[in-house]
Amino acid sequence: MNTNIKGIYLFISIFLSCLMLSSLQPATAANRDEILKVYNWADYIDEDLILEFEKWYHKQTGKYINIVYQTFDINETMLTEIEVGHEDYDVVCPSEYIIERMLKKKLLQPIRKDVIAKTNTPSYFDNVSKFATDKFQQMAPKGSKINVSDYAVGYMWGTTGFMYNKKYLTADDLQSWGALYDPRYIGKILIKDAFRDVYSCLICYARYDDIQSGRITRDELVGTISTENIMLVENMLRRAKPNIFGWEVDFGKETMTKGKAWANMTWSGDAAWAIEEAREVGVELDYLVPQEGSNVWFDGWVIPIYSKNPVAASYFINFMCMSENALRNMNEIGYVSVIGTEEVLEGMTDDSFPPVDASYMFGDAGRAAHLNYVYYPDKSVIDRCALMHDCGEKTEAMVEMWSRVKGDSLNVQMIVIICTVIGTILFFYFSRKYRLYRRKVHRRRRLALLSKTQ
Numbered sequence: 001m002n003t004n005i006k007g008i009y010l011f012i013s014i015f016l017s018c019l020m021l022s023s024l025q026p027a028t029a030a031n032r033d034e035i036l037k038v039y040n041w042a043d044y045i046d047e048d049l050i051l052e053f054e055k056w057y058h059k060q061t062g063k064y065i066n067i068v069y070q071t072f073d074i075n076e077t078m079l080t081e082i083e084v085g086h087e088d089y090d091v092v093c094p095s096e097y098i099i100e101r102m103l104k105k106k107l108l109q110p111i112r113k114d115v116i117a118k119t120n121t122p123s124y125f126d127n128v129s130k131f132a133t134d135k136f137q138q139m140a141p142k143g144s145k146i147n148v149s150d151y152a153v154g155y156m157w158g159t160t161g162f163m164y165n166k167k168y169l170t171a172d173d174l175q176s177w178g179a180l181y182d183p184r185y186i187g188k189i190l191i192k193d194a195f196r197d198v199y200s201c202l203i204c205y206a207r208y209d210d211i212q213s214g215r216i217t218r219d220e221l222v223g224t225i226s227t228e229n230i231m232l233v234e235n236m237l238r239r240a241k242p243n244i245f246g247w248e249v250d251f252g253k254e255t256m257t258k259g260k261a262w263a264n265m266t267w268s269g270d271a272a273w274a275i276e277e278a279r280e281v282g283v284e285l286d287y288l289v290p291q292e293g294s295n296v297w298f299d300g301w302v303i304p305i306y307s308k309n310p311v312a313a314s315y316f317i318n319f320m321c322m323s324e325n326a327l328r329n330m331n332e333i334g335y336v337s338v339i340g341t342e343e344v345l346e347g348m349t350d351d352s353f354p355p356v357d358a359s360y361m362f363g364d365a366g367r368a369a370h371l372n373y374v375y376y377p378d379k380s381v382i383d384r385c386a387l388m389h390d391c392g393e394k395t396e397a398m399v400e401m402w403s404r405v406k407g408d409s410l411n412v413q414m415i416v417i418i419c420t421v422i423g424t425i426l427f428f429y430f431s432r433k434y435r436l437y438r439r440k441v442h443r444r445r446r447l448a449l450l451s452k453t454q
Contacts, residue, residue: 034064036312039078039092041299042071044156046325046332053319057312060121065312083107088306091313096298097196097390099152100139104390107305108151112314124321128154129340131360131382135298138219138387153317154338156329157298158268159377159385160197161289163252163275168262177205177290179263180240189240190255190264193247195402198265199225199233200295200388206232208292218293218386225394230401237405247406257283267297269335272374276334287374289381296385298338323347336375345369348376 038050050067057065070089072078075098081087083105094102102108116123132154140146162174168188173179180189191198200222206229210216221229245261252264253274264271271287278285301317303310319325323343330337330348337344345362351370357379358366369376377385391398 032308034066035068036065036309036316037068037070037088037090037307038316039070039072039089041093042073044071044093044299044333044335046328049319049325049328053316056319057315060119060315067316082304082306086306087304088308089304090307090309091301091303091316093155093299093301096136096139096300097388099136099148099300099302100141100390102302102304103139103144103146103148103151104141108302109305109307109310110150111153111303111317112311113150113318115311116314116318121315121318124318124323125149125153127321127323127326127339127341129338129361131340132157132298132338135296135387136300138223139389152300152302153321154298154300155320156269156333156335157296157338158336159289159296159381160192160201160265160267160294161271161287162263163256163266163271163285163287164263165256165259165261166284166286167259171286171288174263174288175291177201177292179290180236180243180265182243185243185262187243187245188262189243190245190248190252190261190266191240192252192264192266192270193249193406195398196388196391197267197295197297198237199230199398200386201265201290201293202233202236203229204293204384204386205290206236211293218384222295222386223389225389225391225398227394227397230394230397234401234405241405253277256285257281268374268377269333272372273334275374289377289385291384293384293386295388296382297388300338340366345371348372 047069050069054065054067057063075095078092078094079098079101082089082092082102099108111125113123113125128149133149135157136148136152136154139152140148162179164171164174173182179185203221204211204218207216207221211218211221245255248255248264248266252261252266252270255261256264256274257278264274266274268287271285275285275287301320303313303317307313320329321339323339323341326337326339326341326344327347329335340361340363342362342365345358345366349370350372353370353372355368356371356373356376358369358371358376360366360379360382361376362369366376
């Protein structure tokens with residue numbers, strides 16, 4: 001690219017940047033009280049609700065509000081923008097371990113439930129199930145008396161387990177996380193690229209004898225991360241490498257549907273979506289949580305300390321706790337809301353599913369409810385699931401462990417690919433050598449014949 005063209009591109013870039021900054025000026029100056037900045041995961045809301053909230057908010061308060069809606073893909077990216085960049089997002093949706101970290105670092109401000117309570121606006125915060133509220137309280141920093149529900153309200157939740165292709169595997173094949181080492185599944189297992197989730201599950205497997213004997217609980221195991229336990233999980237993952245097809249981010253459904261992988265260690269929400277999508281092409285997938293136990297994860301709404309509009313943010317969180325909005329969000333994104341009302345139970349009931357004990361979510365009314373067991377596992381499954389926690393000072397050790405395992409994890413497919421590439425290179429290399437040799441021999445023979453005829 002020549003200098004003139006570079007200059008033109010630079011001018012255009014500066015011009016567009018200035019244009020964008022000028023367009024954002026109202027949101028950062030005089031009209032900031034009419035702006036609500038929402039930061040959420042991508043594809044994690046029924047977007048029609050955004051405009052509907054603006055109308056609802058005006059009806060409730062008489063004030064106008066415009067939502068600036070942005071998305072993120074990684075918890076840590078969002079956290080860095082707030083902690084280091086002091087971004088003035090009004091409401092964000094982090095995962096449980098980030099909520100825990102934000103509480104420790106005093107990066108959250110209270111939800112203004114008291115303001116809403118003093119108005120004619122109904123409060124929907126109590127629609128959140130006690131199950132979720134109790135789990136959120138486990139995020140409180142040790143030794144503190146913080147009521148977590150004052151700072152965070154649940155949004156979606158789920159478990160981690162095995163999604164599997166019923167053409168190749170049965171539920172009995174995957175009752176234990178030990179299936180990761182079964183020699184019958186070489187190169188046929190995907191693992192979610194999420195070290196906290198994987199660690200939480202595998203440490204329950206590694207120390208299952210301690211759990212059964214009562215020497216330790218799953219909550220204690222998952223909540224207290226030690227160097228010894230990190231090494232245990234690393235060794236388990238190394239042993240499992242021959243069976244690992246890959247580290248899955250969002251390609252699990254396609255790989256499973258095509259039969260390239262038979263099982264996927266993944267999140268229940270991803271599994272539910274994949275099961276439905278695969279059914280449309282005639283492939284039967286299913287999901288279960290192995291007997292040793294698993295993690296239960298949550299995402300929730302919080303108001304960062306740098307929010308400029310915490311009251312409007314509180315109204316937004318309240319709006320998301322309405323039963324009808326919870327149902328719409330679930331229908332749109334395929335994950336499960338923490339809202340445990342009769343309306344949600346009725347909306348999610350499907351007689352095509354066998355009954356499950358979902359009393360943990362819906363009380364007595366959910367004790368024998370016909371619900372999708374991927375969305376709402378039986379209470380016996382929930383009882384063997386522990387909440388994930390922030391790794392704290394062990395975060396770096398966990399990241400390094402994960403990097404080591406993935407860095408030298410040459411699974412069968414990778415080995416085949418590498419060998420094929422090397423073989424192809426060697427083939428062409430020696431073919432060329434052989435052709436040169438043949439030419440040299442042929443040339444010598446011609447010279448020899450010429451010398452005889454002279």
